[in-house]
Amino acid sequence: MAGAAWDTIIGQAVTMLAAIFYLVKKRIGFSAPQAKTLFSLFEFVLKVAVAPLGLTFSPQITTILMNRFLMIYDGEQVVAVYGCIAYVAAIAYLLLQGVGDGSQPLISRFFSEDNLPTMKQMRKYDYLTAATIGIGCFAVFFLAQNHVGILFGASVETNGSVSFYLPFFLIVLVLLSYVRITTAFRYATEKSILSYLLVYAEPVCILLFLLVLPNIPALGLQGVWFSVPLAQCVTWGIAFLVKHRIDHNLIHDIAKMERSASV
Template sequence: MSRKAEFFYYVIPSVLAFALSGVYAIVDGFFIGNSIGDAGLAAINIAYPVTALLQALGTGIGMGGAVQYSIHRGKAQNGNPQDYFNTTILLLFSVCLLTMALLTLTIHPLLSAFGARGELLTMGEEYLRIIVLGAVFQIFGTGFIPLIRNMGGSMAAMYAMIAGFLTNIIFDYLLVWVLPYGLSGAAAATIIGQGVTMAVCICYFIKVRTGFSFPSLSAAKTAATSILRIALSPFGLTFSPNIILILMNKFAMLYGGEDAVACYAAIAYITMIIVLLLQGVGDGCQPLISRYYGQKAFAEVGETKRLAYVTAGVIALGCMILLFAVRHDAAALFGASDTVQREVAEILPYFIAGFLFLAFVRVTTSGFYATEKNNFAYILVYAEPVMLFLLLLVVPRFWGITGIWIAAPLSQMITAGIALAAKKYDAAKSPLTNTYDSCNMES
């Protein structure tokens, strides 16, 4: 298999899987918005960051374990890959117990901190109490996917996500539209879907005979340290859009009230798929980058990154054109009112403007944590929400609610500048491990 063919063998299933994940994320909004209206859409949007936190924890730990598993399968590495698999399972289980206990006690204050009041607070609590009960399915369902992908099961990972996605749609239809369970039904459909994804993943592990055994204490300690050091980056990469969601909801409520939150909810759902598509490119090329890095095949690392940048750029540009063309009808998918639909059509171009910058940042960040350059990855992961927060403190004072919408692409533009600076610094500092990047920048 040629290098380019191998790249697309990994990336295409990953992009498709993340596309489904994006649709997965908006399914609840679709059914609730068309069943309850703007209030339901706003409530689920405010509550969603808690759901996303569970998925980000699973993704972060799963990706941390997957990266180390791939690196230690490289010819130039010593160490037992199975220790990293076993330790990843233990970490996922530990996080399940911890988050279920903490979130059960803090649902009300969390939603209040996110800006929920009155009816929105009541509806958000209804949704999250079910979500927290099913945390084990969310964390393991998302945590297993990167492990399978790094074991060479890109198609199996995609099938697992498809199974969960279809299950979620079926149960959303049954529990929201056919049976009047509202937000509780939507939450139950989400965790049932993740449970199916988890079950398919377990079947894959059984098929390839990836057994589990308790690692020795010293091996577990070494593996856990390495996994968690990397996990902070994919965790942040997965959750940072939801930090942004929290900030945007908070300031939208402050400057525009419930209608502005409902408007942003529709935009967030629309743009979420694009964010996940771009993450799919980064996560899809990560197994190859980590494997080449473990083998010290640095030219191949650089070539894989180049293909990833081109692919992400093409996807971003295509999505920009498509969303601009359908901006007047996009919010209707979620049952939004005519007023919200008109506002979304006016505001969506601001968010579209940041897609190319986001594509560059996503691939650069994945390249950093795939090669254990964690400090650069940390900076890029958390730069965008920090920049957004600072901009939200200033820009709306001059332009009101419009300033909130402008702050989103500005934060992505600034973060892309930071990513470019970090990339150039890394290429200059480590020319041997950045062979392709160094040559490309010098030319």
């Protein structure tokens, strides 16, 4: 355990040294801004950063909640099962987040330039790319579901449970891709409140389902497993309504711009 911890620290230290070498080689200087300027920047950055912070931290909240309720309703073995599933799901989550984070600067640029048609086209490409990644991850992990637990060193019994429950988490990846892009589009266009709603709706819904579903006699432990996919379906519904509102306003703005250009 200590060796694994030191490996992590050394890996981060090497990455830091590589970053320092790049800054020194490029001769990128450093100067501290004035306190007034610094605080104004912090205010703006933190306002936007709450959403991407939530996207990064949300899976950890889910893991904490799931581990807690799985321990309550069964024991350590099902926690190990979820651990394997969470590692696999994290790969897909990070890939989808990468599409959203990668497109955010371009969307922000087109938004600041009032180039709304191009911005809308960029978002379309984002949705298609994220959906393709979601479908691809579903296909790959579904085909490999009988070997995922073994890959992480789980027992044969645990691997069987991983193989059974993993598809429930994979089937919602396409819906999750829709949510991730919609969220990134919101905070890229300075609509931070709606992005907060999309980011934090999922862990809140998971908690609510975990408090309710396992107490239904017919479900019990199964209710714990169903909580995450159901919460992600609800979050997709919220994202769909948000996008509908976005598109309504976007079409109105594009039409207004076209009328102004014709005049």
